[in-house]
Structures are given as C-alpha cells and as structure tokens.
Amino acid sequence: MTKSQPAANSESNVEIELKDPRLAAFLAWLVPGLGHLYQGRTGKGALFFVCILGTFFYGLYIGDGRVVYASTEDMFSRRFLSERWQYICQLGVGLPALPALVQRQRELNGKPPLFGAALGNWSMRPPSKNAPAGGFQSKDLTGDGRIVQHPDELAKWNYELGESFEIGTVFTVIAGLLNILAIFDAYGGPLVIPDTDDKKKPDDKSSDKNPETR
Amino acid sequence: MFDVPQLTNVAWILMFAATGAARLWYAVPLIISVSLVCAATRHERMGSILIHALRFAIWVLVFMGIVLGVIQILSWMQ
Numbered sequence: 305m306t307k308s309q310p311a312a313n314s315e316s317n318v319e320i321e322l323k324d325p326r327l328a329a330f331l332a333w334l335v336p337g338l339g340h341l342y343q344g345r346t347g348k349g350a351l352f353f354v355c356i357l358g359t360f361f362y363g364l365y366i367g368d369g370r371v372v373y374a375s376t377e378d379m380f381s382r383r384f385l386s387e388r389w390q391y392i393c394q395l396g397v398g399l400p401a402l403p404a405l406v407q408r409q410r411e412l413n414g415k416p417p418l419f420g421a422a423l424g425n426w427s428m429r430p431p432s433k434n435a436p437a438g439g440f441q442s443k444d445l446t447g448d449g450r451i452v453q454h455p456d457e458l459a460k461w462n463y464e465l466g467e468s469f470e471i472g473t474v475f476t477v478i479a480g481l482l483n484i485l486a487i488f489d490a491y492g493g494p495l496v497i498p499d500t501d502d503k504k505k506p507d508d509k510s511s512d513k514n515p516e517t518r
Numbered sequence: 519m520f521d522v523p524q525l526t527n528v529a530w531i532l533m534f535a536a537t538g539a540a541r542l543w544y545a546v547p548l549i550i551s552v553s554l555v556c557a558a559t560r561h562e563r564m565g566s567i568l569i570h571a572l573r574f575a576i577w578v579l580v581f582m583g584i585v586l587g588v589i590q591i592l593s594w595m596q
Binding site: 359482495 | 541544547548550551552554555556558559560561562564567
C-alpha cells in the first residue's frame, strides 16, 4: 500500500511516499527511526534513531541500567500500575525495553537473569524477591559507617542511586513518549501546520491539499 | 583548609545554587532531543526541522526560566 502526501504549504513543498504505513509504524516502534528508513526517509530516520535511542540509553546509563527493569509485578496488575507505571511509557521505545519483560518473567519463574555475569555492575534485571542473608542492606550515605536496612531491593536501589534513579527514569520515559510521535510520523507523515495564506483564501485550490483532510 | 561551618550565608546560598545549577545540565540533552523530535514530526526537510527545533528549544528555555522565576519569587515570599 502506498500513500502519497501532497504539499501543504509552500515552505514544505515535498511529496512524501509513505510506503506501507502500518508496517512502517510497527518498524518505527520496534527500533526508533527504522520505519522511516524503510520508507526511504533516511535523514529523519537517522534523527529519530540518534535522538530517541540516545535519550533512552543515557537514561539507562544514569540509572545504572536499572530504571527499565525495576519491577517484578505482572504488567496488567493494579500493583504494577502504582509501583512502576513508567514502564508502559518506556515500552514506547520498542525493542530496547523488551528484555525487561523476559528478565521479569525469569525472576517470577525463579530463574537467574540472562547475561547476569556479563553485565558486571550493570543490573539489567528486576529487583530480586529473595533477600540475601541479613536482608537488603547498604552503607549509610552520610558516611558514618552505619548500615541501612531496606524492605526490598527496589528500595535499596532507590536509596543507593538517589536522584539518578529518578532522572534516569524520566529520560527513558521521555524517550518512549517521543517515539510515539515518531510512530505517528511514520504512519501518517508530518503534521504540517497550514500557512496563514491558506487560511485567508478558503477558495484557493491549495486548501484542498490540507493533509488533515486526506 | 577552610572551615566549612564558618562559611557565610551568602556562600552557602551560592553553593546550593551551584549544586542546583549542576543538576540543570541534565535538561540540555533532553531539550535538544525533544525539540529535534517534535520539529521532525512537523516538517520533512532538514533545514525546516532545524529552524523549528531552534525556535522550540528557545521557547522551552524561556518557559523554564519563567517557571524558575515564579518558584524563586515564591520561595523569597515564604
């Protein structure tokens, strides 16, 4: 299926061939920018790829690789929505957020996380439900040598990472939401704002070419 | 070595302001990325995208500045 978007204003007088919009939208969700590359819109594809994945992985880096993996709850449970609703937004980025589902399922089934040893300090796994001997502990961040006891591992991550956990979460959430805009762009083309000239001349033939009426 | 408790009030305020300002650097990659992606969903040509992104980024910075100003004034009024 091929859909052409006609020109909407003189500034962006470009014919766009939106090749197979549904497949392009799916590809754009799977990997940001891939849908645009499929449609031959290389520049925009590269821009979405760099901006969205850059934001996502920078957030993941700030959050020590934990911010996308920070729940072991069932995704459709009420507890998940109250505890880690951010993952729904992070899922907008597609493939890079999907390993969290696999790791979460492995944790729920009592299996060890994948790539646990290979990732070193990066904890790309959900918080463990099985407390080690002595419970979840960390050193007091004020440096007076006391030990802080945490109710679960997620609380421990929050304490140890501090604001980095929140900032990393914000970056990954925004990356997911931005990719939703990119998906719509792959499906329907750019949202072109009509020129003021078009608004002034409703009888003009160019007003028929408003993309909002296609 | 300077004695930390002997810092003046102004020095403390400046130190806290510097800490807050350091945190603001996190906004820079976000503003760049958000403005470029939003602009790219409204144009097809790279030139138009960059111009729109620049305008959008300035608008975001001005908005953040206004919010910061309002919060600062409210904190002074406390």
